[in-house]
Amino acid sequence: MDEFIKQLDPNLDYISHEINNGKCYITVTSNRKEVTCPFCGRPSSRIHSTYNRTFQDLPMQGNKVFIIIRNRKMFCDNSDCNHTTFAERFDFISCKAKKTRRLEDEIVRLSINCSSIAASKALKENVVDIGKSTVCNLLKKRNTSC
Ligand SMILES: [Zn+2]
Numbered sequence: 240m241d242e243f244i245k246q247l248d249p250n251l252d253y254i255s256h257e258i259n260n261g262k263c264y265i266t267v268t269s270n271r272k273e274v275t276c277p278f279c280g281r282p283s284s285r286i287h288s289t290y291n292r293t294f295q296d297l298p299m300q301g302n303k304v305f306i307i308i309r310n311r312k313m314f315c316d317n318s319d320c321n322h323t324t325f326a327e328r329f330d331f332i333s334c335k336a337k338k339t340r341r342l343e344d345e346i347v348r349l350s351i352n353c354s355s356i357a358a359s360k361a362l363k364e365n366v367v368d369i370g371k372s373t374v375c376n377l378l379k380k381r382n383t384s385c
Pocket residue numbers: 276277278279280281315316317320321322
């Protein structure tokens with residue numbers, strides 16, 4: 240399981256997982272000692288708080304995968320920075336997204352040759368909970384028609 244998480248990002252550590260009703264919930268944490276402020280680029284190791292953030296990732300052995308990360312909010316100690324705190328960010332997911340980029344790629348790949356209704360139906364069976372409008376939006380974002 241740790242390997243699956245490390246493939247997503249080597250900065251993540253696996254904590255625990257639970258499989259329930261075809262859904263796998265994996266709890267992870269970041270192992271970075273320092274986090275770089277996205278606004279000024281200065282690294283910080285002072286933790287302000289942590290909160291749980293949940294998003295979906297690629298399915299595993301027929302189970303839909305939900306990752307729960309203990310996301311950290313850090314202090315930025317740079318007095319020239321216009322932010323005093325910032326949330327840790329990761330390359331595998333955009334900051335407000337509910338799905339990892341590798342899952343979005345998979346959805347696009349599976350949807351590209353069928354209608355968005357058929358795609359969302361097929362995806363719901365064993366990949367991801369997704370509505371047809373989300374499929375459309377993803378395809379639009381990738382500059383393909385739907
Ligand atoms: Zn800063």
